[in-house]
Every structure is written in structure tokens, then in C-alpha cells.
Amino acid sequence: MSGRATKVLAAAAAALTMTASLGAVPATATTAPTPAVMVGKITGPGSQSNTHTAWGIYGTDLGVMWDNGDGEILAAFGDTFGNTWTPPGGNGNDWRSNVLLRSSDTDLSNGMTFDSAATDSPGHAKELIPSLKVDGVEMTVIPTAGVSVGTRQYMAYMSVRHWGPPGEWDTNYAAIAYSDDNGENWVTTGAPTWDNPTGDNKFQMGAFVRHGGYVYLFATPNGRNDDAFLARVPEASVLTKSAYTYWNGSAWVSGADTQATPVLDGPVAELSVRYDAERDLWITVYMRGTDIVLRSAENPTGPWSAPQVIVSDADHPGPYGGFIHPWSSGDDLYFALSQWNPYNVYLMRVSLDADANVVRPNLVADPSFERQPGSGASAPWSCTGNCGVDASIWGFSGDRNGFVRYNSGWHDLHQEVAVTPGTDYVLTAWLRTSSNNDNGFVGVRAVGGPPIAETNFASVGPWTRFTVPFNSGGNTAVEVFTGVWTDNGDMWVQVDDYAIVEAP
Incomplete structure (x- = not known):
């Protein structure tokens, strides 16, 4: 149990299994098709890298990805469990609130493989930022964004106090950690923190984009029901909170984050954003209601295009995440998708035209049989x-x-x-x-x-x-x-x- 008290872990894991809502979604389905294509499984048993035997990652979620600036993708995952994990959802032994894998795989057409992990012993992915695992105090610590500046890696995370009903949770604060050894070890002291004592702070779940000498921070409050807001900071000052400015609808202003006004209308959850240099567009993928959508804009402040559904809950029940792979290029946008019941992460692909509109969608209806009403094959099968x-x-x-x-x-x-x-x-x-x-x-x-x-x-x-x-x-x-x-x-x-x- 990696030195943790067995009793505390067992109680905390039981509480997580019963109440965790980062992945769980309301039991509703849409009729939208899913244009995205399944490329491969990237975590858990049956994944291309066999993360369960390689690093003890049997069940996990999220998959926040960023380029480390030195030929690798770093991928941070959320609550992670060991060899007693069984679907659905998060449960089991060896609970780590967060883990990190590294990839140098440049051919995403046949899936995504990992080369190494941040470990505490051979073959065991370690918890990067510890959490108390006490419900009502600090249940877990979840990574939400990552970016590199020079050789330093920055990772945004949230301290979850309590999981509520599906789509709702309470956070203590959000903060930024940094690593100078390629994600192996992380420092949390002396970094910006966005406290959330009244539950309405706008910067609890983040998405980083480095562009034009700034690091942009797109963010939402805790939960899945709100708008998204925007801040930016000179890339040399990521650890200085007073250097952040906030978009108030017409200008970048210093001071309190309460001045920020929405740049994306809600509901927005598990936000991922990239600047696409080939298209000269900003592209975002996030959970909206029960589906994963894509939008684009000429500027980070918007206006943003209408949401295009790229993954429907009807085809991939309990979808969340949609974290963009930074090495997506040309027509192909690759992203990591979590599903609650399998409680693992999959690589998906959607094709886009020059204006970031979906093209060449999957033509197969009900491609994953999730819309079938019973055990017999029904139309369209x-x-x-x-x-x-x-x-x-x-x-x-x-x-x-x-x-x-x-x-x-x-x-x-x-x-x-x-x-x-x-x-x-x-x-x-x-x-x-x-x-x-x-x-x-x-x-x-x-x-x-x-x-x-x-x-x-x-x-x-x-x-x-x-x-x-x-x-x-x-x-x-x-x-x-x-x-x-x-x-x-x-x-x-x-x-x-x-x-x-x-x-x-």
C-alpha cells in the first residue's frame, strides 16, 4: 500500500467509489451521432502499453497532455487504482490521486504508447502530489492542466473536498505545481493558489496554452455547470500570482480574479484548449452536458463557434475529458477520452477542415452498440x-x-x-x-x-x-x-x- 495506513485507504477508497463524480454523469443520453473514431486504449488492461503490468495503473481517468519541450508528451491522470480494481468506476487498492506517464510516440494513427512513468519504485507509478483522502477535508488532488516553459513543467491541480451528486463537487482551492526534472518530482510551495472558501471561485479547473510570450489559463469553477473564464501571465512569471491579468470582457485587468467575465458559455467541464498554428485558430474540446464538444475562435477571448458534438454520450456512456494531444496535425485532431464505467482512457480522432469544422465523420450508426435496447440485435444492426x-x-x-x-x-x-x-x-x-x-x-x-x-x-x-x-x-x-x-x-x-x- 505504498506505506499508507490500510484502514484509512480502505475507508477513503470506499467513499470515493460511492460518491466520486468527476467521471460519473447524469443518466441521460443524447441522440447526436459520434463523428470521432476510436483509435485505441491508452490505459489499463488491454492498453497498448499494458499500463497495469508496467506501472500498476489498472483503472484511471483524465489524461491531461502537454509537450515537455524536449520531444516528449507528459500525460497526467487522475485517481488511479491497483490490481484489485474492477469496473465500473474508481475503486480498489493502491489509490493514487494522480500519476504521470511520458510518451515519445509520434505516430498516433495506430494509437498512443508510453515509454516511462514518474515512479517511486520499479514498475510502480507514484502519486505526484499527495492528498489527505479524507472526505469533507481533502478527498483527492486532481491534475487539470499542464504546460512547459523552457525546461520547467507546470501543472495545475485542484484540491477536492467532497464529491457531490454527478457533475457537482466542492474544492478547497486550485493551485500550480512545478517540476524541474521532467515531471518526476513536483514542488507545490510558493506557487499561485486560487482559494475557494465560498465555492464560487472562477479558477478551479484549468487549461493552459502557451502563446505569444504568455501562458493563458482558461478555467471553470468546481463542477460541470458553469461558464469558462480566462487569465494570462507572462511566461517568465507563471509562479507570480500578482502578474496574472484577467479578461473582463473588453480588456486585460490586474487584481482580483472576480473581475473575469465569461469567454465560453456554460456548461463547460474538463476543458482542453490549444492554439492551432496551421489554422491560426484557437480550438477547445470539453464536456458540455453529457457530450464532448469542439469549438474554435480567432482569439482566445472569442467569440467562439457553435458547439459541435464530437463524442455522444449515447455511443460512449459516461464520457469526460477530451484532452487534446499537442502533436495533432493536419486534418487529424487526437484527444484523450475518459469513460466512467470502464474507468480508463482512450485515444480518439476527429477530422477537421481548415475552419475547424468536422469532416469525414464516422458513417457507422451505433458503432459501439450502446444504443441497443436489449440483447438481440436491433436496427441499425x-x-x-x-x-x-x-x-x-x-x-x-x-x-x-x-x-x-x-x-x-x-x-x-x-x-x-x-x-x-x-x-x-x-x-x-x-x-x-x-x-x-x-x-x-x-x-x-x-x-x-x-x-x-x-x-x-x-x-x-x-x-x-x-x-x-x-x-x-x-x-x-x-x-x-x-x-x-x-x-x-x-x-x-x-x-x-x-x-x-x-x-x-
């Missing part, structure tokens, strides 16, 4: 033979996944998808199988006709991504399918997180 939906926490992401299972003959799960004739597309899907599977296929076919493109698979152990490029030819619609010849005894295939997107 259909079966040839025997298939259905696992309504549990077995999916690659979220709660559900599709399946095909039988002991003789051909069986598949499929959906008709509208396409543009003569166009190149890419199909991706995640699947795993029973050990005796020996002849499965994933691909696209003409509606009611033969395959256009497909990939054959045999036994697949952990969740694995399959990619099938194809041209639509003369078709205005195709069927995406996953099927198996079940002629080797009882066998099954589980599938999740489909996508068909137009090739760049």
Missing part, C-alpha cells in the same frame, strides 16, 4: 444466423459490444451504410474471439451481395483493431459485417467500436 449484444462491461469501450456465436454454419452481424460512389474509405473494427475460432471475416460487401473487401482472421486473443481499406465502386450503400464459419464447435466473436471514414 441485423443478423445473418445467430448474433446479439452483450449488455455488460465486456466491451472494448463503454458497456456493450456485439457478438456472433454458434456451433455450425455461417453467422454474421451487419449494418447497411450509405456511401458515395467511387470513393476510398477505411473500415476499422475491434474484435476478439474464442480460442477455437479458425475462419472469421470482417469487411464490407455489396448490399445483399458479395464482399468488396474483407480480412480473414483466426483466433484473436485480446481486443485487436482490424483495418480494411476499400473503394465503394458504383455502390451508394455497403454492408459492414463481421462473421464466422462456426464449423469447429461452439465459437464466438465479439466486436466493438466500428468506423467507416472517407480516406483523406
Whole structure:
């Protein structure tokens, strides 16, 4: 237990499991589609870096990312648990309020891997900033933003006093810590603090952007229901609170943060912002209501474009975060997405045009089966033979996944998808199988006709991504399918997180 008192940890972990609300969201769903595409799992069992065996990170959330200025991405995560963690939500042993991983992965198209962690012993990610873990005093300490200036790393964090109902929590204060050894150790003394004695301070959850000689601090009060506000500070003075100025709607003013007026209309939560030099636009991704949205502006003070939903709660239940990967480039914006029930973090991608409007969205409806009302396949999904939906926490992401299972003959799960004739597309899907599977296929076919493109698979152990490029030819619609010849005894295939997107 890393030297902590077992009794205190057990009681605190139990309290966190029952009341934690950073990830939990109200039980409502939207009908908006999800244009973003699942790229890969970046934390927990089944992640590309196997963070559970590499650093004892079995369940965690957030994934606040920033460039350390020396060829690495630093990623800070929230409440993190060890090998007794089980979904849903945060629970289990080895509770660390915050951890940090490092990545030099420049090819995000196939996921994100990590090279190292801030550790306190070999193979164990340490708690960066300690917390009391006492409900009503200090429950936890959560990282909310990071930025580098020179060789120094800065990380904003909030001290959570109490988790309330979903979407509500109380903080003691927000502050900035700094590290001069690439995030291995953090100093919290002598740094700016935004106290929150009455619960209405505007600068409790932050997002940093370094631009034009300043560090900009976008921020919200505690909880998920308020507007966002803006401050900035010369990059050489991040640790001097009196150097911060606040946007009051018409000018940058010194003094009290109470002078700040909204730059983003609420509800805004888990805010992430970047300046996109290629587009000369400011882009933000955040949780709005129950969905993850994207907005853009020519200036950090706005006006900001209308929200575009990029991840719907209906497809990825309990989404939060949406932390932008700083090395996103060209059409592709990559971001880290937390989901409450799997209580882990996934890398997602959305394509944008020159004006930061979503283009080339995922064309597959209900791609993760989360909109299915029961265990049988319902529209837009259909079966040839025997298939259905696992309504549990077995999916690659979220709660559900599709399946095909039988002991003789051909069986598949499929959906008709509208396409543009003569166009190149890419199909991706995640699947795993029973050990005796020996002849499965994933691909696209003409509606009611033969395959256009497909990939054959045999036994697949952990969740694995399959990619099938194809041209639509003369078709205005195709069927995406996953099927198996079940002629080797009882066998099954589980599938999740489909996508068909137009090739760049």
C-alpha cells in the first residue's frame, strides 16, 4: 500500500467509489451521432502499453497532455487504482490521486504508447502530489492542466473536498505545481493558489496554452455547470500570482480574479484548449452536458463557434475529458477520452477542415452498440444466423459490444451504410474471439451481395483493431459485417467500436 495506513485507504477508497463524480454523469443520453473514431486504449488492461503490468495503473481517468519541450508528451491522470480494481468506476487498492506517464510516440494513427512513468519504485507509478483522502477535508488532488516553459513543467491541480451528486463537487482551492526534472518530482510551495472558501471561485479547473510570450489559463469553477473564464501571465512569471491579468470582457485587468467575465458559455467541464498554428485558430474540446464538444475562435477571448458534438454520450456512456494531444496535425485532431464505467482512457480522432469544422465523420450508426435496447440485435444492426449484444462491461469501450456465436454454419452481424460512389474509405473494427475460432471475416460487401473487401482472421486473443481499406465502386450503400464459419464447435466473436471514414 505504498506505506499508507490500510484502514484509512480502505475507508477513503470506499467513499470515493460511492460518491466520486468527476467521471460519473447524469443518466441521460443524447441522440447526436459520434463523428470521432476510436483509435485505441491508452490505459489499463488491454492498453497498448499494458499500463497495469508496467506501472500498476489498472483503472484511471483524465489524461491531461502537454509537450515537455524536449520531444516528449507528459500525460497526467487522475485517481488511479491497483490490481484489485474492477469496473465500473474508481475503486480498489493502491489509490493514487494522480500519476504521470511520458510518451515519445509520434505516430498516433495506430494509437498512443508510453515509454516511462514518474515512479517511486520499479514498475510502480507514484502519486505526484499527495492528498489527505479524507472526505469533507481533502478527498483527492486532481491534475487539470499542464504546460512547459523552457525546461520547467507546470501543472495545475485542484484540491477536492467532497464529491457531490454527478457533475457537482466542492474544492478547497486550485493551485500550480512545478517540476524541474521532467515531471518526476513536483514542488507545490510558493506557487499561485486560487482559494475557494465560498465555492464560487472562477479558477478551479484549468487549461493552459502557451502563446505569444504568455501562458493563458482558461478555467471553470468546481463542477460541470458553469461558464469558462480566462487569465494570462507572462511566461517568465507563471509562479507570480500578482502578474496574472484577467479578461473582463473588453480588456486585460490586474487584481482580483472576480473581475473575469465569461469567454465560453456554460456548461463547460474538463476543458482542453490549444492554439492551432496551421489554422491560426484557437480550438477547445470539453464536456458540455453529457457530450464532448469542439469549438474554435480567432482569439482566445472569442467569440467562439457553435458547439459541435464530437463524442455522444449515447455511443460512449459516461464520457469526460477530451484532452487534446499537442502533436495533432493536419486534418487529424487526437484527444484523450475518459469513460466512467470502464474507468480508463482512450485515444480518439476527429477530422477537421481548415475552419475547424468536422469532416469525414464516422458513417457507422451505433458503432459501439450502446444504443441497443436489449440483447438481440436491433436496427441499425441485423443478423445473418445467430448474433446479439452483450449488455455488460465486456466491451472494448463503454458497456456493450456485439457478438456472433454458434456451433455450425455461417453467422454474421451487419449494418447497411450509405456511401458515395467511387470513393476510398477505411473500415476499422475491434474484435476478439474464442480460442477455437479458425475462419472469421470482417469487411464490407455489396448490399445483399458479395464482399468488396474483407480480412480473414483466426483466433484473436485480446481486443485487436482490424483495418480494411476499400473503394465503394458504383455502390451508394455497403454492408459492414463481421462473421464466422462456426464449423469447429461452439465459437464466438465479439466486436466493438466500428468506423467507416472517407480516406483523406
